[in-house]
Every structure is written in structure tokens, then in C-alpha cells.
Amino acid sequence: MTKEISSLENKIKELKKRHNAIILAHNYQLPEVQEVADFRGDSLELSRVAAKTDAKVIIFCGVYFMAETASILSPDKLVIVPDANAGCPMANMLSAQELRKLKEKHPQAVVVGYVNTSAEVKAELDYCCTSTNAVAVVNALKGKEEIIFVPDKYLADYVSKQTGRQLITWNGFCPTHIKILPEDIRREKKFHPFAKVIVHPECLPQVVAMADAVLSTSQMAKYAKETEAKEMIIGTEVGIIYRLKKDNPGKEFYPASERAICPNMKRTTQDKILWALEELKEEVKVPDDIRQRAKKAIDRMLEIV
Numbered sequence: 001m002t003k004e005i006s007s008l009e010n011k012i013k014e015l016k017k018r019h020n021a022i023i024l025a026h027n028y029q030l031p032e033v034q035e036v037a038d039f040r041g042d043s044l045e046l047s048r049v050a051a052k053t054d055a056k057v058i059i060f061c062g063v064y065f066m067a068e069t070a071s072i073l074s075p076d077k078l079v080i081v082p083d084a085n086a087g088c089p090m091a092n093m094l095s096a097q098e099l100r101k102l103k104e105k106h107p108q109a110v111v112v113g114y115v116n117t118s119a120e121v122k123a124e125l126d127y128c129c130t131s132t133n134a135v136a137v138v139n140a141l142k143g144k145e146e147i148i149f150v151p152d153k154y155l156a157d158y159v160s161k162q163t164g165r166q167l168i169t170w171n172g173f174c175p176t177h178i179k180i181l182p183e184d185i186r187r188e189k190k191f192h193p194f195a196k197v198i199v200h201p202e203c204l205p206q207v208v209a210m211a212d213a214v215l216s217t218s219q220m221a222k223y224a225k226e227t228e229a230k231e232m233i234i235g236t237e238v239g240i241i242y243r244l245k246k247d248n249p250g251k252e253f254y255p256a257s258e259r260a261i262c263p264n265m266k267r268t269t270q271d272k273i274l275w276a277l278e279e280l281k282e283e284v285k286v287p288d289d290i291r292q293r294a295k296k297a298i299d300r301m302l303e304i305v
């Protein structure tokens, strides 16, 4: 078994070199994918790497909107997804047409959109944001009367509480994060009374209210390294636990809920990465008119942070 995996890894390495490719993997990816990745990170970090890399080919292991974001930022690169069906249900909860209607209802509003949106939706935004910088982006809009914040109503709730701003939002949510319940946190705290509770802002407000820290996935990785705490209860998709344990062998990490699995993040495997490198498929390409408008919203975000 080990031998088979390592020969697969060697083939991936060889093809990566031949095509001048890099493999980017989101923190929720399967351990076997994280193992062959050149970079692991959250949405913001992966977009930044995609924008800066000299590689000609980007193999993006995550969900579709993340690869689209990479393609928006690096139009001259070949952006490939190992499984084109790996979508994000939250991103699919808001279409560009629906957002245009919402904008018509609030013509004066500034429009902020989470990175978990399609390229067409990003093209309708004034500002993009990620879980790392959503609060900073809204705080930067001090002079603006009305703010639309889409599509995640729970992230919007968190940002609204942090900034003191009322936000016009949408009925979007992450089907994985809402599976983490307050009773899960209470149970884990009973088992591990000294553990810090760290949760993602996509969680239910009742869960967020119970946390010691509310962080994006890479902020969690940083926090886990820097904190004095030896035990942590992790309120996000369970895939991150692999990275946390690997990076911090002396510490213990407990998933708040084993139900918090994003099936789309688990579609990518080493086999599919190999085929993607062999066939250089499926390419993710955003039409130029949409790309240019979407890029403006991402650039405005990057200027703020």
C-alpha cells in the first residue's frame, strides 16, 4: 500500500516538473492531497499564491470557485481542477441575476461578497472578501450608508456584530458548518475542559458565541502554533485536523463535530491529480469581460488588507 502511494507520488512529482506546475490545496483537502501539495492554505492565501507564482500550470485542489478565483488572478496560467464537480453549495445559493435584483432594491448600497461565489457573482461586486478579512473590508467602508453582504447570512451576522454595521444579506449558508451545534461544543468542553474552542465564522451564531476565537482556516493553523494551549476543539470542516496535528505534534485537536465534512472537498484524490497532470484537464477559464469585472472586486479587497 505504502509503496503504491509513493510511486503515485513520484509520478505526480515528475509530471509537475515536466509541465512547470504547482499544486495548491485548501486546508480541508484529504491528507493524501495535502501530502503532494506545494502550498496548503485558506482561500485568501491560495489566491495570493496563484497571483504570484511563476509556474505555468496550477493544479487547484479545492472547490470550483477557488480555482475560478485563481484563473481570474492569473489569466495567462493554465488552471486545472482534478474534479470539475467539486462545487461549493454555498456559492451556488446566489446567482448573478439574484444579486442584480437585490442591488436594484438597494441602489445606493456598496456590495461586498464573500469569495465563496461564482465569477459571475464576483463581477457584480464592489468588494470581495474572505473569512480572514471580511471584518476589515466592512470596517474600511466607514462613510458608506448601506452595505449588501452576500451570500453567507452567518458570516454576515458575525461581521455585523464585530463592526457594529447593519448589513443587507442573503439566505446563504454552508451546509457543512451548520452541522456543528451548540450541544457539540458543550459536549466536547465537558470532555476537554481545558481546551480552547476555535470556530470558523461560517458556523451558527450560537456556536460562534461559545468560541474563544473565530478564525479562517489558516488563521486557525497560526493560532494553533502560537497559543500556549495544549488542547483545542475545532469548529470547522474536519479535514483541517490532519494539518493541525501534523504541524503541532505536541498538541491535541478535537473536531467539534465529526458530521462537519464537506463532500466536495473530498472529491479530489491523488489519482485524480495524476490524471489532471497527464491530460491537463479540466481547465477553468473565466470569460474575459466577467474576469475583468470580478478582478476589480478582488483587487479592491487586496488593497485593503
Ligand code: 13P
Binding pocket: 027, 041, 042, 043, 044, 116, 130, 131, 132, 174, 200, 202, 215, 216, 217, 218
Ligand atoms: P477559509 O478561507 O477560511 O479557508 O474558508 C473557506 C471555506 O470554504 C470555508 O468553508
Ligand code: SF4
Binding pocket: 063, 087, 088, 089, 090, 091, 116, 174, 175, 176, 177, 202, 237, 262, 264, 265
Ligand atoms: Fe462551501 Fe462549506 Fe464546503 Fe466551504 S465547507 S467549500 S463553504 S460547502
